[in-house]
Amino acid sequence: MKLTASLAVAASIVAATSAQTIQINNPTEGTVWNVGEKNFVGWTNNCASMGNASTAVKIELVEGPASAVRFVTDVGVLDCSGSNTRADATVPDTIKTGMYSIRVLTLPQNSYSPAFQVNNPKSQPPATTGGPTPTPSTPTGAGNLLTASGSLTALLGCAAAVLQYVV
Template sequence: MKVLAALAISASTLLAVVSADMLQINNPTDGTDWKTDVPNFVGWTGNCASMGLDAKTVKVDLVNGPSTAVRYVATLGTLDCSGSNTRADMTVPSTVASGEYSIVIRTAPQQSYTNTFKITNPSQPAPPSNNPSSPSNPEAAAPASPTSGSSASKHSSQALAALAGTAAMAFYLL
């Protein structure tokens, strides 16, 4: 009976660690085409309630570039991921050129990234591929976007460490 109780505690700890404040973004996705100067929506599952009051105004930034050198382009606004909200409208400013971009939602302790998607601005076509556009705020460069595998691997190893620690503590107390 004590073993079952220890396993139940371990499982609940594992779930808490794995779901810690990382939103799973389901819009925009690869193949999405946003337009400038009109509302587009960011959709997600999960929440970041453990961020406290900060969860009501989480910053949403537009970035571009390869995952090893992501560059800040613009802040699109904020969203409230503190509870049951799963959607927020964002408008891409007309100063953003057409091209491939990603969004980073600045949740803590780990930021949430979208896949690359397209933005179309009729007044600013995409620059030639050999001359990438410069970011409007180079000092605010975002850290490199983790790949899905590395993020999942990091969460898995943290979860396993938490599970092992909880199980060891439970057996010690038995």
């Protein structure tokens, strides 16, 4: 009985931990944004747990592998304090054509979009010489990895506490 109650508490802690962040659902893999045009970032959940800070959360364009994501530029601000699930974002025309991700600076952890294409007609990638084309390494799934990692940590901590109590 004690074990069942403890596991129920652990499960609710894990659920609360993962529910505190937003999940970006736009842009998605395969999305193409053009510089200078109004696009939008879409999400589910909210970040009301951030308090007043949840009404003006930065939206950043980032690049690089999940282990070394690099900030590129700010593209907008969103309000994730309540029922809003969409915010405008515009990539400046100084950004080169390439693969990027969106990072939203939420707490307790940032939220990431899958990698997507940004096109800038003034800055096309160089033509290839027929050799292999390198695949850019982008932070795809970084948000899911971080959410899973945080949930696993919470679950393991609760399991350890339960074992100490039971034994």
